Amino acid sequence: xxxxxxxxxxxxxFKDIKTSPSVFYRYxxxxxxxxxxxxxxxxxxxxxxxxxxxxxxxxxxxxxxxxNIKTHRLELTSWLNKSMAISLDYFYLQADQLNNLGGLPPIxxxxxxxxxxxxxxxxxxxxxKNLTLLGVVSYGIPGKGLQQAFPEKLPNWLTVQAALFINx
Numbered sequence: 001x002x003x004x005x006x007x008x009x010x011x012x013x014f015k016d017i018k019t020s021p022s023v024f025y026r027y028x029x030x031x032x033x034x035x036x037x038x039x040x041x042x043x044x045x046x047x048x049x050x051x052x053x054x055x056x057x058x059x060x061x062x063x064x065x066x067x068n069i070k071t072h073r074l075e076l077t078s079w080l081n082k083s084m085a086i087s088l089d090y091f092y093l094q095a096d097q098l099n100n101l102g103g104l105p106p107i108x109x110x111x112x113x114x115x116x117x118x119x120x121x122x123x124x125x126x127x128x129k130n131l132t133l134l135g136v137v138s139y140g141i142p143g144k145g146l147q148q149a150f151p152e153k154l155p156n157w158l159t160v161q162a163a164l165f166i167n168x
Contacts, residue, residue, distance in 0.1 A: 032097030
């Protein structure tokens with residue numbers, strides 16, 4: 001097995017504005033398997049996570065994992081106060097290879113590389129010294145690559161999540 005993944009991004013923060021809004025763009029690449037080689041090349045990490053790091057869309061992560069994906073991400077963030085931020089993320093996901101060996105069985109071979117679009121709204125920050133809030137609403141629209149893998153039309157996906165974390 002031989003594979004790789006990477007991401008690169010750039011952004012800008014408007015520090016002179018009270019809410020310090022920022023814009024950030026990131027391109028992520030997680031290699032897919034080329035069926036014409038003897039080596040298995042799909043990038044499949046054992047444990048990855050973190051909404052702002054390796055997770056390529058909250059809904060799509062549940063279906064695609066973190067392999068065979070090329071992702072464009074645009075993030076807009078603003079600070080509501082010193083400890084609470086709100087962000088809006090847009091993801092456009094494509095497959096690196098039509099061969100999706102290592103993915104879920106219904107999508108182990110794709111007919112189209114377009115995987116879909118996802119938009120995520122996140123609110124996170126400290127409510128008190130030891131109490132952190134995380135709220136997420138994410139809406140995913142499966143693309144042609146996923147739609148063509150199933151006989152019936154896939155619905156759009158919605159995730160709503162709220163969590164409170166107590167730190168000691």
